[in-house]
Amino acid sequence: MTTATHPAQQAPLSLRKDQPEPTAEALEGTVVKHQGEIVRPAWIESAAARIERAKDHTLDNKLYAGWSVRGYRNLGRRWLEARRDDYPQMIRSAKADLKAADGDTAAETDAKDLVKERRAEYRRHKWIHWAKTSGWGAAGTAGVATGAVVGGPWVDLLMALGTYAVGIYHGRPEAPKAVEESSTEIRNTSPVRPQGEADLVAVLAKAGIISEAQRDETHLTAPIRTHGPGWTATVELPPGMKASAATSKAADLASALRIKKTRIEVKADTSDEGHEGQFVLWVADNDNPYGTGKNYSKLIEAERWDFWRDGVPLGGDARGGRQTLHLMWSSLMIGGLQDYGKSYLARLIAAAAALDPYMRIVLISGKSGPDWAPLKKIAHAFVAGSTPDRLDAVHGILDETIADMQDRGERLERLFEEDPAACPEGKVTRELAREPGTELTLIIVDELQELLDAAALTKVKVGDEEEGGGRGRSGKDVLVEKFARFVRVARYVGGMGVFITQRPDSSSVPTKLRNVCVKTGCFRVKGPESSRMVLGDDAVAAGAAPHLLGESSKGVVVLDQGAEEGHLTLKADVIDLPEFTDICERGRALREEAGTLMGAAVHRGEGGSAAAASAALRADCLRVLDEAGVDRMRTEVLAAGLKDGSPESYSDLTPESLKAMLRKAGAGSPVPLGAVDGLSNPRGFKRESLTPSSRP
Numbered sequence: 245m246t247t248a249t250h251p252a253q254q255a256p257l258s259l260r261k262d263q264p265e266p267t268a269e270a271l272e273g274t275v276v277k278h279q280g281e282i283v284r285p286a287w288i289e290s291a292a293a294r295i296e297r298a299k300d301h302t303l304d305n306k307l308y309a310g311w312s313v314r315g316y317r318n319l320g321r322r323w324l325e326a327r328r329d330d331y332p333q334m335i336r337s338a339k340a341d342l343k344a345a346d347g348d349t350a351a352e353t354d355a356k357d358l359v360k361e362r363r364a365e366y367r368r369h370k371w372i373h374w375a376k377t378s379g380w381g382a383a384g385t386a387g388v389a390t391g392a393v394v395g396g397p398w399v400d401l402l403m404a405l406g407t408y409a410v411g412i413y414h415g416r417p418e419a420p421k422a423v424e425e426s427s428t429e430i431r432n433t434s435p436v437r438p439q440g441e442a443d444l445v446a447v448l449a450k451a452g453i454i455s456e457a458q459r460d461e462t463h464l465t466a467p468i469r470t471h472g473p474g475w476t477a478t479v480e481l482p483p484g485m486k487a488s489a490a491t492s493k494a495a496d497l498a499s500a501l502r503i504k505k506t507r508i509e510v511k512a513d514t515s516d517e518g519h520e521g522q523f524v525l526w527v528a529d530n531d532n533p534y535g536t537g538k539n540y541s542k543l544i545e546a547e548r549w550d551f552w553r554d555g556v557p558l559g560g561d562a563r564g565g566r567q568t569l570h571l572m573w574s575s576l577m578i579g580g581l582q583d584y585g586k587s588y589l590a591r592l593i594a595a596a597a598a599l600d601p602y603m604r605i606v607l608i609s610g611k612s613g614p615d616w617a618p619l620k621k622i623a624h625a626f627v628a629g630s631t632p633d634r635l636d637a638v639h640g641i642l643d644e645t646i647a648d649m650q651d652r653g654e655r656l657e658r659l660f661e662e663d664p665a666a667c668p669e670g671k672v673t674r675e676l677a678r679e680p681g682t683e684l685t686l687i688i689v690d691e692l693q694e695l696l697d698a699a700a701l702t703k704v705k706v707g708d709e710e711e712g713g714g715r716g717r718s719g720k721d722v723l724v725e726k727f728a729r730f731v732r733v734a735r736y737v738g739g740m741g742v743f744i745t746q747r748p749d750s751s752s753v754p755t756k757l758r759n760v761c762v763k764t765g766c767f768r769v770k771g772p773e774s775s776r777m778v779l780g781d782d783a784v785a786a787g788a789a790p791h792l793l794g795e796s797s798k799g800v801v802v803l804d805q806g807a808e809e810g811h812l813t814l815k816a817d818v819i820d821l822p823e824f825t826d827i828c829e830r831g832r833a834l835r836e837e838a839g840t841l842m843g844a845a846v847h848r849g850e851g852g853s854a855a856a857a858s859a860a861l862r863a864d865c866l867r868v869l870d871e872a873g874v875d876r877m878r879t880e881v882l883a884a885g886l887k888d889g890s891p892e893s894y895s896d897l898t899p900e901s902l903k904a905m906l907r908k909a910g911a912g913s914p915v916p917l918g919a920v921d922g923l924s925n926p927r928g929f930k931r932e933s934l935t936p937s938s939r940p
Contacts, residue, residue: 312411472563491787541817549599579778580767598831610694624843630698858909
């Protein structure tokens with residue numbers, strides 16, 4: 245055997261005796277015999293490990309039974325969401341637009357058409373959705389039935405496992421979302437709660453409330469506990485320290501806890517177990533514990549209200565408790581920045597008073613506008629604007645009301661001398677407040693800052709002779725004094741005042757007026773000075789902090805009721821303007837029924853009452869036509885039908901009086917009807933002349 249050699253085609257062959265033997269890794273993928281053991285390939289080992297892990301996962305999750313149940317629950321929820329497809333929400337929005345368009349005929353027509361269109365679309369969508377569901381359901385049922393009849397046990401088992409697997413697939417836990425990398429630190433928004441007394445005392449030291457040397461003298465009166473959507477603790481400070489040391493540093497305490505200031509409340513402990521060196525800390529679980537939605541007042545649905553007994557339902561606090569304002573024997577000053585809810589809070593008070601027929605309401609506003617227009621239907625006096633003639637009217641109303649309050653006081657004095665039991669403590673009673681001339685009186689003053697700014701440009705002559713050449717006094721000073729005087733003389737005879745101002749500073753919140761208001765309320769302001777201007781130094785020192793509220797705190801008010809329990813923070817309920825209009829209409833009807841409608845409201849509402857009476861007459865006539873199943877009727881027959889159907893309202897009705905009433909109601913005069921009741925062409929009224937659209 246010869247071997248051809250060529251340097252370009254064959255490399256030299258050399259043998260090495262020191263070549264190592266092949267290892268198991270080098271022979272991966274083959275089965276070799278090594279020292280009496282069978283070595284399995286790595287892919288078999290990997291598959292076995294995966295099977296073992298799958299078995300453990302299945303057993304740990306109890307054969308995925310919970311996943312399957314959750315999956316079919318998810319499928320049911322998705323089916324219901326697909327059936328609704330946001331149509332209920334769109335219908336509610338359209339109905340809200342319809343209610344908001346009250347008085348605008350064109351807008352009402354468009355909104356009503358939109359409501360009808362949305363409802364029709366919703367009906368079509370539900371039919372289509374139901375048809376699809378029925379089709380898929382029928383197909384699935386047929387398949388299962390065929391498999392059960394034709395197939396054997398193995399087919400039934402496979403179908404059951406398939407059904408089970410569908411539930412597992414749709415009920416599997418969602419994979420955690422990946423957090424995108426960011427150069428900024430991600431803030432931990434989970435609730436921050438110290439683990440015990442030592443942790444909380446350390447936080448107090450970081451906030452500068454206590455010193456490091458005072459840690460051992462600072463204690464909790466009870467363990468930290470959950471309270472509503474947050475946690476609370478009562479802290480006893482070292483001897484010699486007042487609770488104000490903590491309540492005045494709420495923002496510092498929030499910083500030490502690494503939370504937003506809107507989550508924290510610090511108040512002096514005014515409970516029976518508390519003392520001057522003890523305070524209560526409450527921390528919410530989220531940055532906006534009051535929520536962002538509107539909470540509508542139950543006054544919207546109330547038919548009437550007892551202002552004396554039930555007060556004013558205000559809203560809910562951060563812990564979910566409902567709060568009520570009792571304004572008897574006091575007045576209220578409301579301040580804060582614009583668009584944070586001051587008028588809404590005052591509207592709650594006005595609505596409660598409107599639904600009590602034994603309340604006399606006086607409205608004074610520094611600006612004209614629609615906000616208080618519904619009160620014209622029931623207000624004893626109503627002035628809006630700050631022109632010189634309007635300011636003169638305000639002075640006149642205040643002079644008249646103050647004189648009336650003083651006259652009531654004199655009557656109460658005489659009554660007490662004659663019958664002390666009828667007037668205990670010399671105050672008006674609930675029974676006396678229901679008698680003519682002694683009803684409760686509420687004065688609402690809105691846009692106080694506008695009134696005072698305008699009054700500052702005027703002079704008011706007081707008395708016949710004035711010092712300084714008869715130039716008079718500043719109109720602003722006189723106005724402030726009259727407001728304050730009303731509060732002072734009216735308190736025990738059933739008089740109350742509500743004063744609302746937008747700019748909480750020394751010019752718009754005169755100290756002379758604020759100091760006579762027992763209760764104060766403050767919405768968001770820019771700093772502690774503004775908080776003190778509205779609430780007073782004592783309330784802010786006790787922990788009242790509207791300056792800690794944020795931009796998201798719409799409708800949140802800090803209310804100091806002037807009692808031992810101190811202040812509270814709550815989110816006020818809402819009554820929108822259309823609902824307030826309805827409330828005032830009910831209030832007028834209640835006053836007409838009780839005979840307590842007085843003052844300017846008597847004349848302002850005559851046109852509205854006449855329109856309501858005309859609408860009621862036409863509706864009753866249409867009802868008579870509907871009951872008879874006809875579209876026209878002789879005047880005599882129509883009058884008889886009205887008397888039979890509503891004898892309490894039409895007992896004295898005659899055909900002639902009915903003609904006059906329908907003519908006044910806009911239905912015109914009787915017209916030829918054609919052949920009716922066996923007569924060739926009698927006269928009477930047709931349906932089209934009785935419908936509201938026929939009015940001129």
